Amino acid sequence: MLSLFSYPENKLPFEAFKQKAFIPPGMYAVKQETLMEENIRKTGTAPSADSHRAGFVNIVGNPNVGKSTLMNDLVGERLSIITSKAQTTRHRIMGIVNTPEYQIVYSDTPGVLKPRYKLQDAMLEFSEGALTDADILLYVTDTVEKADKNSEFLDRVAAEKVPVFLVINKIDLLKDNAELESMIDGWKKRLPKARIFPISALEHFNVENLRGAIVDALPVSPPFFGKDALTDKPARFFVTEIIREKILLEYLKEIPYSAEVIVEKFDEKESSIHIMAVIYVERDSQKGILIGKGGAKIKKVGTAARLDIEKFFGKKVFLELFVKVEKDWRNRENKLKAFGYME
Ligand SMILES: Nc1nc2c(ncn2[C@@H]2O[C@H](COP(=O)(O)OP(=O)(O)OP(=O)(O)O)[C@@H](O)[C@H]2O)c(=O)[nH]1
Ligand SMILES: [Mg+2]
Secondary structure (H helix, E strand, O other), rough: OOOOOOOOOOOHHHHHHHHHOOOOOOOOOOHHHHHHHHHHHOOOOOOOOHHHHEEEEEEEOOOOOOOOHHHHHHHOOOOOOOOOOOOOOOOOOOEEEEEHHHHEEEEOOOOOOOOOOOHHHHHHHHHHHHHHHHOEEEEEEOOOOOOOHHHHHHHHHHHOOOEEEEEEEHHOOOHHHHHHHHHHHHHHHHHHOOOEEEOOOOEEEEEHHHHHHHHHHHEEEOOOOOOOOOOOHHHHHHHHHHHHHHHHHOOOOOHHOOOOOOOOOOOOOOOOEEEEEEEEEHHHHHHHHHHHHHHHHHHHHHHHHHHHHHHHHOOEEEEEEEEEEOOOOHHHHHHHHOOOOOO
């Protein structure tokens, strides 16, 4: 098996990488249970309280660079939704990794952008909040964006007191090492104190190395959550996110950005879950587009969402979807509060 090593100590094994001599795309290499089992096997017993380590590892960066893809890979579960559209993530979502020795609380955050409406103000607040309470900060960029994008936010990252790991994602899109090296040189100037990790989150390349560095940098601390916790969000949240993902995938332009999903009923039985959800849009015209001719579009969204929700919960799911109009909700504070974006 190919050994993964970090820049700058070694050159990246690009040839092997290109030949896919590593874990295949789409597979999360480490499942939580495996991690647990491995650690118990290695240590035999649980660690003592004064050597337990725990910390918040906050993942920030511009839209669409792969923050959610990376968090899912690090956690080993599909907690955050991922699409090719910018501004997919709207909340701060925690993904927790537990072993007997440590607890890592990852936070995925919305991509940083200049707010044009109140919803985006709230999204930016989630990202900025993640700068204030990190034990380790992962600033994610990709091989497409330039180092001067969003420089105000980057200045704040550069001024961080905690360790900053600069993650250059999507290196699978690069031609060769020379291209990568010049990119790294540029970033070294921009964030001189940061450790640099070129990775491909999608192809799970060099992610283990990043994980190891995170574990090494964790402070000694008792756990922040129960040792069986996976996330800070309730089950309903993941239902709304999965439906929103299907909307992002199915519709063009403003529709996905004008849509919010609220779960009104979540009735869980031993072997099935009955869910009723409402999709809110901002205008009547959007409602028509969302539903589609004879309800064809919404049916497609419902089926795709149901299949994923069944996978997520491991149970049969009955999903009812309704579409309602909530005029201009993205700019109304009371609606943003009701939808969980503001306190
Ligand atoms: N080629 C390539 N694409 C990737 C990689 N990681 C993520 N992507 C793709 O980049 C797109 C955005 O990924 P996300 O994980 O949703 O990005 P994000 O930073 O969370 O985006 P926002 O939530 O909108 O801020 C998706 O189409 C991913 O499949 C990678 O390593 N290589
Ligand atoms: Mg995201």
